[in-house]
Amino acid sequence: MxxxxxxxxxxxxxxxxxxxxxxxxxxxxxxxxxxxxxxxxxxTETIDVDRADGRTLAAPVTSARDVPHYRRAAMDGYALRAADTFGASNRSPEVVQIVDAPDGAGEDHAVADHIEPGTAARVHTGSALPDGADAVVMIERVTELESVGELEVEDAVAEGENVAPIGEDIEAGQSLYDAGHRLRPSDLGLLRSAGYGRVEVVExxxxxxxxxxxxxxxxxxxxxxxxxxxxxxxxxxxxxxxxxxxxxxxxxxxxxxxxxxxxxxxxxxxxxxxxxxxxxxxxxxxxxxxxxxxxxxxxxxxxxxxxxxxxxxxxxxxxxxxxxxxxxxxxxxxxxxxxxxxxEGTTPDPHPITRATLERKIPSEPGTRTFARVRLEERDGGNGDTDADEPPYAAIPTRASGSGVLSSVALADGWVVVDDDREGIPAGETVSVELWEHNA
Structure with a gap:
């Protein structure tokens, strides 16, 4: 040597x-x-939104449009003027004329563009509200008189009831995400709704x-x-x-x-x-x-x-x-x-953790941060006898030593971190188990 x-x-x-x-x-x-x-x-680079799952935004994002961008029906029913339903009940229904009534029972039909006072138009959830309408009465609260093209309204509705206004979900110019946000599948849908087909992300x-x-x-x-x-x-x-x-x-x-x-x-x-x-x-x-x-x-x-x-x-x-x-x-x-x-210009998110009761002692040397691999076993709480403050799991160390034993981590659910200033953790203590493999 x-x-x-x-x-x-x-x-x-x-x-x-x-x-x-x-x-x-x-x-x-x-x-x-x-x-x-x-x-x-x-x-940074700009990519299609549908390829941006898991990517990190390089710049803040604000909505490019209102969502929804039109007044829409929040229920299946009839769009009408709320004033035309004043005093309506199942004993004393108000009667209005149906606009664009279907030719045959059960068939789909287009929503009218406009209604006059004393009329109503069939709408479906998500349909654009006709001009002149300011409310929707639910289909369960009306009786259709098809033979005469009339509608008996059995429930009074207030102005705006069962109607999603413009911008109810997102308003144009609303801040959505800060730079550094890691995109999730739900975020992609929101970006699409807000008017984005492409987005700037960190390479x-x-x-x-x-x-x-x-x-x-x-x-x-x-x-x-x-x-x-x-x-x-x-x-x-x-x-x-x-x-x-x-x-x-x-x-x-x-x-x-x-x-x-x-x-x-x-x-x-x-x-x-x-x-x-x-x-x-x-x-x-x-x-x-x-x-x-x-x-x-x-x-x-x-x-x-x-x-x-x-x-x-x-x-x-x-x-x-x-x-x-x-x-x-x-x-x-x-x-x-x-x-x-x-x-990427960000900092790592903490790992998800779960609380557990340590089944066996974990040894550790002061001045050394120890990562003890554990598997989790759910405690028996099915009879309702378990204390609500008691951790839902037991943490069982898979191996106290042996950094060459791959199965000790591959077959574990996570690890318990023993801080540098502690000399081990005794059995029975409540610990936080880092589920380090459960996120990015």
């Missing part, structure tokens, strides 16, 4: 940067500012995902070989988080090969490597990153996954994630996910 290798492997991680501090350092490097501002490092960040390790194989493994999973998982997580990820072939633990792999992807917005990030003889990535650019953080106070290396090369963030699968996933969530949001 040469001098540099010996120094690296013997040093270990004497100092581990707290998670929040590591994120602050990384954010400053990604955005070029010390506080969040409105810059969008990724740039999707691009990510190069490079799995490393001479022991990795893509196919069936032989003795001493391991199937590559980290690159696959991280690339798909990046896509779920709104990025366009390129999943690269495996790169062996060779200084020059790693250098070439990183230089190749400097056209991406982010480079993520998996494996080779610790301090062992074959953990070359921190040196390669340092040779090409700057190592910002090496070694973070989190478990599993403290041997993460965060760097910057030619203004491109390089995240060297640990090779153990669980450690790799934890670090991807803690550092890659926020990096993608910063590149």
């Amino acid at each position: 040469e001098g540099a290798d010996r120094e690296r492997t013997e040093a270990g991680f004497k100092v581990r940067t707290p998670v929040d501090e590591a994120r602050r350092i990384l954010e400053e490097a990604v955005t070029g500012v010390t506080e969040h501002d409105e810059t969008v490092p990724c740039g 999707q960040p691009t990510v190069g995902v490079v799995p490393t390790g001479e022991e990795l194989v893509a196919g069936d493994p032989g003795p001493g070989e391991v199937i590559e999973t980290n690159g696959l998982t991280v690339s798909r997580l990046a896509q779920r988080w709104g990025a366009r990820a390129t999943y690269r072939d495996i790169v062996t633990d060779d200084h020059e090969s790693l250098r070439v792999a990183i230089q190749r992807d400097l056209t991406k917005d982010v480079i993520v490597t998996t494996g080779g990030s610790s301090v062992g003889q074959r953990d070359l990535l921190p040196e390669v990153i340092d040779d090409l650019g700057d190592v910002l953080v090496h070694g973070v106070g989190l478990k599993p996954g403290h041997p993460v290396c965060l760097g910057i090369v030619q203004d491109t963030p390089v995240l060297a994630l640990p090779g153990y699968p669980v450690a790799c996933i934890v670090n991807a969530v803690q550092f890659l996910r926020p990096t993608l949001r910063w590149l």
Whole structure:
């Protein structure tokens, strides 16, 4: 072992940067500012609304028109003047003339454009109200006298009753969304209604995902070989988080090969490597990153996954994630996910959480943020005996240790975060379970 290798492997991680501090350092490097501002490092593009699901708005959006843009019937019935129904009841109905009565019972017919006092026109839910009408009486509250073309109205209605006015849903010029809003399917419908066929969004960040390790194989493994999973998982997580990820072939633990792999992807917005990030003889990535650019953080106070290396090369963030699968996933969530949001000019949304009672103790070291994988079991509350304040679930740790055991996270429902200042969480305590895989 040469001098540099010996120094690296013997040093270990004497100092581990707290998670929040590591994120602050990384954010400053990604955005070029010390506080969040409105810059969008990724740039913007204008796309069709029907392709904008999951995309982030680059500019505020206001409605281009009233919705609805006409007075419409809110019920099936008859449009008429409210004054013509004054005093109407089932014992003493008011009689009006039907305009454009159907030729045959049960057939559809067009709505009249205009009604005079003492007349009514058949309307359906969503129909435009004829000029002269100011209310709709429900079909259940009238009797049609088809033989004479008259309508007995059995219920008095007020002006505007059962009528959706212009702009009831949205008014022209109304603010709909701020810049940075991530569009959902329901938003797309609202944008279409508000007059938008295209919308300006932030360009999707691009990510190069490079799995490393001479022991990795893509196919069936032989003795001493391991199937590559980290690159696959991280690339798909990046896509779920709104990025366009390129999943690269495996790169062996060779200084020059790693250098070439990183230089190749400097056209991406982010480079993520998996494996080779610790301090062992074959953990070359921190040196390669340092040779090409700057190592910002090496070694973070989190478990599993403290041997993460965060760097910057030619203004491109390089995240060297640990090779153990669980450690790799934890670090991807803690550092890659926020990096993608910063590149979009936004901040990451918190994960959805659920309350649960911890079934077994979770150990943790002070100064280390622990992500304990748990599965959830619904408590038996079917008999109504469960206290309303009692959490609806029990949280059962899937494994207290073993960052290489992929099933401990893949078969879990979420994780419990033990803060840096706590020395574990005792059984029976109510905890918040982060459902980290349930959103973007």
